[in-house]
Amino acid sequence: MQPADPPDAADAVDSADSAGAADAADAITRVHHEEWARVVAGLARRFGDLDVAEEAAAEAFAAAAERWPRDGVPPNPGGWVTTTAARKAIDRLRRESQRDAKHQAALMVHDDTPAEPTGPVEDDRLRLVFTCCHPALAMEARVALTLRLLGGLTVGEIARAFLVQETTMAQRITRAKAKIVAAHIPYRVPSACDLRERVTGVLAVVYLVFNEGYLTGAGDDAVRVDLTDEAIRLGRLLRGLLPDDGEVTGLLALMLLTDARRPARVSRTGELVTLDEQDRGAWDRELLAEGRALLEERLMAVAAGGERPGRYQLLAAINLVHTDAPSARDTDWSRVVALYDALACLDPSPIVRLNRAVALAELDGPLVGLAEVDRLGDALEGYHAFHVARADLLRRAGRSAEARTAYDRAIELTGNPAERAHLTRRRDQLVSAGPPTGPR
Known part of the structure; x- marks a missing residue:
């Protein structure tokens, strides 16, 4: 024994x-x-x-x-x-x-037959994006399916990106796969003409992957660098394929300018740090310079008679205004509002109007911005950023009880731990909130 x-x-x-x-x-x-x-x-x-x-x-x-x-x-x-x-x-x-x-x-594991030519897209992951973005699929299905297959996002994460129920998104993805089978849509190398036809859906996919990484909707991580890096990598590949496409360049510039702020995005205690409170000295200067150079290139092309800026170019320009300001107080808010006005002409969505209202509040005061935000309540009731904006404007207007309710709703809808910590601190500070303030 x-x-x-x-x-x-x-x-x-x-x-x-x-x-x-x-x-x-x-x-x-x-x-x-x-x-x-x-x-x-x-x-x-x-x-x-x-x-x-x-x-x-x-x-x-x-x-x-x-x-x-x-x-x-x-x-x-x-x-x-x-x-x-x-x-x-x-x-x-x-x-x-x-x-x-x-x-x-x-x-035929050991088949020596030459592989199919890769054509204009040599990266399997990028080829998969274009396959999932086939014109036979509805735009929402293209984006959702690609996020699932390429980004590895859960159905719940994709549902939050689309502001729909998880069961709805699951059905959407299932139907998209079924249509691919029924319509005999192949996984194949896109031709040069296919690239341009599908680029709008591809850009939407890449941007949603970036956003999910930059401020994750759920889980223990405040930021998923793997997703932001993957989105930027795909953006660089897209630009290599379509160097003359203004929106491809605009999206890459937008992601670079945004990602440059990531080092200051979360505090050492794991709390989200909003743009106005960030240490601008911690921003990545190389990414800022690269994003600025790309955007300036596009502005020169427009001045030379090129196409007018699209959605991603305008969003990049808005980000450039923020990153150019030496402090939040020095931000050119009139320029930001003007850019949002141009964006609203292209994309009059509730989210664009929400962001415009937040910028307008910096010019004309929290009550003006709040009136604009409240008009969006029916469309954005389930969107946490809507309640974050309301809470902040109500706090600045001195309406602490209403602000607390809005913070509670925003915290309830927020899956990101860093953002939840930030909103909880803001809500708990309401007891010592001072008198109403004007534009910040």
Whole structure:
């Protein structure tokens, strides 16, 4: 009979097991963030089926969650997931006894036939975006499906981006996939003409991915750098493909100018820091300079007789006004309002009008801005930023009880921990709020 391990040895084993499980969990999270889009896109290219690609990738990560805590994290985690996902896809096709060309292609693991030419899009992930943005799909379906397959966002995260219920979004994604099958929409290399036809949907996808990363809608992370970096990477690829497209350049400039403020976006205690309170010395000067250069390039093109600025170019110009100001007090709010007026002509959405109202309050006072905001209540009741804007304007107007109610509603609708902490502090400061103030 073997003697029992001494207590300290048993504790050491338990500690090692716990550390291994934690390392495996961290690795799975990191690889999912870094490799999900690459794995799904590669499988979609290889097997020509989005359902197979997504489900095989999900099964591979599930296998990692089961095996890595026990066997250890492999030396090449991304390669392990990619290989496992391919095997899962092949197993699924075999189980379903699909003897069509797709099944045969899946089994030809060592086929030496030259690969299909990549055409103008050489990156699998970017090709996947254009595939999901096929004109046969409704615009909302294109964006939602691409966010799911490329960004790896949950249905709930995408639903928040669209301001709809999670069940509605799940149905939308399911219908989009069904239409791809019914309409025989292939995963293929877009032609040069396809690129321009689909660019509007692609830009919307990239911008929503960026926004979800810059201020995540749920989870423990205030910012998901993997998503913001991926969106900027895709923006750079798009600009390389379409260097003369003003909106492609505008979107990249917008993301760079916004991401430049990220180092000052969250405090050391994990609280969101609003633009007016940020340490502008902490902003990334290289990103600011790059964004400014891109926007100035577009302005020169417009002055030379090019197309008038579109939505993303105007949003970038608004951001440039903010980043150019040495302090929040020095912001040229009249310029911001004028740019929002131009944007509203192109996109008279409630969210654009909300942002314009916030800027208008800086010129004409909180009551003027509040009157504009309140007109949007029916359209934006479920949108947390609407209640954030109301709470701030009510606080500045000295209407503390109403402000507290608005803060409570905003906190209820906010999934981001840093923003929740910021709003809670603002709400709790209402007891010591001073008299009504004018424009800040």
